[in-house]
Amino acid sequence: MNIHEYQAKEILNAYGIPVPRGRVALTSDQVERASKEMGGRCVIKAQIYAGGRGKAGGVKLVHHPEQAQEFGKELFGKRLVTPQTGPEGLKVRRILVEEAVEIAREFYLSITLDRESSRYCLIASAEGGVDIEEVARKSPDKIHMLAIDPYTALRPYQARKVALALGLTGSVCEDCVELILNLYRCCLEKDCQLVEINPLVVTRAGWLLAMDAKITFDDNAVFRHREYPDMMDYSQLDPLEINASKYDLAYIKLQGNVGCMVNGAGLAMATLDVLKEFGAEPANFLDVGGGATREKVAEAFKIILEDCDVKGVFVNIFGGIMRCDIIAQGIIEAAAEVKCLLPIVVRMDGSKVEEGKKLLLDSGLNVQCADNLGDGAERIVRMLG
Numbered sequence: 001m002n003i004h005e006y007q008a009k010e011i012l013n014a015y016g017i018p019v020p021r022g023r024v025a026l027t028s029d030q031v032e033r034a035s036k037e038m039g040g041r042c043v044i045k046a047q048i049y050a051g052g053r054g055k056a057g058g059v060k061l062v063h064h065p066e067q068a069q070e071f072g073k074e075l076f077g078k079r080l081v082t083p084q085t086g087p088e089g090l091k092v093r094r095i096l097v098e099e100a101v102e103i104a105r106e107f108y109l110s111i112t113l114d115r116e117s118s119r120y121c122l123i124a125s126a127e128g129g130v131d132i133e134e135v136a137r138k139s140p141d142k143i144h145m146l147a148i149d150p151y152t153a154l155r156p157y158q159a160r161k162v163a164l165a166l167g168l169t170g171s172v173c174e175d176c177v178e179l180i181l182n183l184y185r186c187c188l189e190k191d192c193q194l195v196e197i198n199p200l201v202v203t204r205a206g207w208l209l210a211m212d213a214k215i216t217f218d219d220n221a222v223f224r225h226r227e228y229p230d231m232m233d234y235s236q237l238d239p240l241e242i243n244a245s246k247y248d249l250a251y252i253k254l255q256g257n258v259g260c261m262v263n264g265a266g267l268a269m270a271t272l273d274v275l276k277e278f279g280a281e282p283a284n285f286l287d288v289g290g291g292a293t294r295e296k297v298a299e300a301f302k303i304i305l306e307d308c309d310v311k312g313v314f315v316n317i318f319g320g321i322m323r324c325d326i327i328a329q330g331i332i333e334a335a336a337e338v339k340c341l342l343p344i345v346v347r348m349d350g351s352k353v354e355e356g357k358k359l360l361l362d363s364g365l366n367v368q369c370a371d372n373l374g375d376g377a378e379r380i381v382r383m384l385g
Helices: 005-014 028-037 065-075 132-138 156-165 170-189 219-224 239-246 265-277 294-306 324-337 353-361 373-384
Strands: 022-025 042-047 059-062 094-099 103-114 119-125 143-147 192-203 208-210 213-217 250-253 258-262 284-287 312-319 344-350 367-370
Touching: 005 022, 005 042, 005 094, 005 170, 005 192, 005 213, 022 028, 028 042, 028 065, 028 094, 042 065, 059 065, 065 094, 103 132, 103 170, 119 132, 119 156, 119 170, 132 143, 143 156, 156 170, 170 192, 170 208, 213 219, 239 250, 239 294, 258 265, 258 294, 265 284, 265 312, 265 373, 284 294, 294 312, 294 324, 312 324, 312 373, 324 344, 324 353, 344 353, 344 373, 353 367, 367 373
Parallel strands: 258 284, 258 312, 312 344, 344 367
Antiparallel strands: 022 094, 042 059, 042 094, 103 119, 103 192, 119 143, 192 208, 192 213, 250 284
16 A cells, blocks of 8 residues: 655654655645745655656645746646656645755665565665666666565664764764664564665755655555555555455456456466456456456446456466356356447366356357467457458
């Protein structure tokens, strides 16, 4: 689960991590008033669920309130396209107005989950304010990484070692040690997958500040934090993904034209790979889960068909817990409700598979049943060809 930068900074500030003064604005007039509060000279920052906003024209230093208001008018409603948004971009509906700060040095600091070691990993670099992936590729020696032992947690001496590796000394070094320990505490208590500060800066006055912040929460831990759903900006999400979440469906919109319905995340990823191998472009990732009901299958199928880019549907189901005849009934029910005429290929195997295939072939739908995954991918490509 993502949140906006201004929300991430509110959380960091609550953990004793200093951030610049700022105000969130929903209108250009609010941008102007916030700019006056900051003394006129301030930074205007578009709030979207993606990085790379600066290069996309979503961040600007302004010098007086009128200029802030004009830039606010330009930003509101604009779609920012960054490497993380895809070609359609994300619409700007909120703007953060922040005090301008004189920066002496910039750093990168984050704590993220390392799935390979099943531990939090602290990552720091003296090359802040730029793409950390590029730094890691060109100058890996400038990236400092520390796997955090969950039993002993992050210790002050480890945080100090990182601060010294960044070239910090004296009181700023000690401030950085405290900041790193607070960042780890935030990560644990808030069930974060990622807490990133880029850049963490030392100001000309000698203060540490988190100039930009990103926090991603673990979706599986949201039940422990009742406030999280209220923090979500649904305007930043795909409407189909929002609808899918209501039925506990794992759905991600992609750029292709073959709608996919699969049970099991691993099987779903394999299905996308095989479709690509046969020259098809998947329109989505959709996992209905292992114990889906007929109603859930029907809703999943309708969500696929709501995507205007979908020109054909590929269903790949292994009926272990879920019977194939129930899957077939769900598909037929959903297709009849929306009057689906699109080509459909169904590859099913498992419990009641023959009964399921018979239901589909007798349904009157434009459907073919495949014997295996490769056969199914070939059939849907041929039907769309």
